[in-house]
Amino acid sequence: MHFTKMQGLGNDYIYLNGLDGLPADLPALARRMSDRHFGVGADGLICICASSRGDFRMVMYNADGSRGEMCGNGIRCLGKYVFDHGLTRRRALTIETDGGLRTLELLGNGGTVSAVRVHMGAPILEEPLPLESGGALWQVTPVSMGNPHGVVFVEDPDALDLARLGPPLERHPVFPRGINVEFVTCPDRNTLRLRVWERGSGETLACGTGACAALAAAVRQGRAERQVVAGLPGGKLELFWPDDGQEMVMTGPAETVFEGEYPV
Numbered sequence: 001m002h003f004t005k006m007q008g009l010g011n012d013y014i015y016l017n018g019l020d021g022l023p024a025d026l027p028a029l030a031r032r033m034s035d036r037h038f039g040v041g042a043d044g045l046i047c048i049c050a051s052s053r054g055d056f057r058m059v060m061y062n063a064d065g066s067r068g069e070m071c072g073n074g075i076r077c078l079g080k081y082v083f084d085h086g087l088t089r090r091r092a093l094t095i096e097t098d099g100g101l102r103t104l105e106l107l108g109n110g111g112t113v114s115a116v117r118v119h120m121g122a123p124i125l126e127e128p129l130p131l132e133s134g135g136a137l138w139q140v141t142p143v144s145m146g147n148p149h150g151v152v153f154v155e156d157p158d159a160l161d162l163a164r165l166g167p168p169l170e171r172h173p174v175f176p177r178g179i180n181v182e183f184v185t186c187p188d189r190n191t192l193r194l195r196v197w198e199r200g201s202g203e204t205l206a207c208g209t210g211a212c213a214a215l216a217a218a219v220r221q222g223r224a225e226r227q228v229v230a231g232l233p234g235g236k237l238e239l240f241w242p243d244d245g246q247e248m249v250m251t252g253p254a255e256t257v258f259e260g261e262y263p264v
């Protein structure tokens with residue numbers, strides 16, 4: 001089976017062209033291929049499938065084989081994949097995800113795609129909840145970006161032990177579907193800095209939907225302006241939320257790492 005390994009800010013996924021069919025048991029395949037010691041190594045698996053509602057459909061699996069409804073870094077790479085593999089010649093695309101339809105603008109010169117702007121849908125925010133977890137009390141703001149997030153503002157995300165704090169918040173009983181957890185600081189009104197503990201994949205170098213969720217919560221709580229640069233361990237994303245109820249716009253890089261063959 002042919003696959004392509006891609007990454008956006010170091011959030012890396014294995015891409016399969018599902019237009020002509022896919023292997024059976026994709027959750028098990030996602031677990032096997034994502035393993036960084038015994039497999040290819042990735043934060044998960046993304047299949048490009050046919051869609052009756054958009055140009056393509058994104059079906060994504062986390063590294064543990066669970067499904068994610070949406071993936072911001074993953075959808076940018078999907079845009080580059082379909083262009084680079086000649087599946088489309090258009091630079092404006094609509095992608096069906098389990099979190100809804102998303103529109104993409106593929107940016108770059110001539111025949112290349114170096115960055116992708118994604119219209120990420122409108123965030124749905126709830127009031128912050130005080131939650132006890134890992135021996136501390138956290139103010140968690142639930143935000144849906146098509147997939148579930150919990151945003152926590154902290155003084156210094158780099159000072160935290162995410163491997164200890166992330167899992168109990170990810171699976172807190174208040175969130176039966178689990179959450180991706182963002183630990184965020186706002187050094188100034190146009191900058192966010194965050195680390196993300198992802199549902200089903202653990203700490204990743206970046207999370208596009210997580211950065212959007214962080215901006216939504218920061219704006220709602222008066223901590224940041226609507227246009228920011230979000231700094232994650234893997235690099236930077238440009239984010240713009242024009243107004244409440246409107247779509248969040250995210251711009252960032254998309255890169256191919258390598259192509260390969262995997263036995264199935």
Ligand SMILES: N[C@@H](CCC[C@H](N)C(=O)O)C(=O)O
Nearest residue numbers: 068071072073147207208209
């Ligand atoms: N890395 C992603 C989000 C991936 C999905 C997530 N782990 C989930 O279960 O919802 C991004 O860039 O948004």
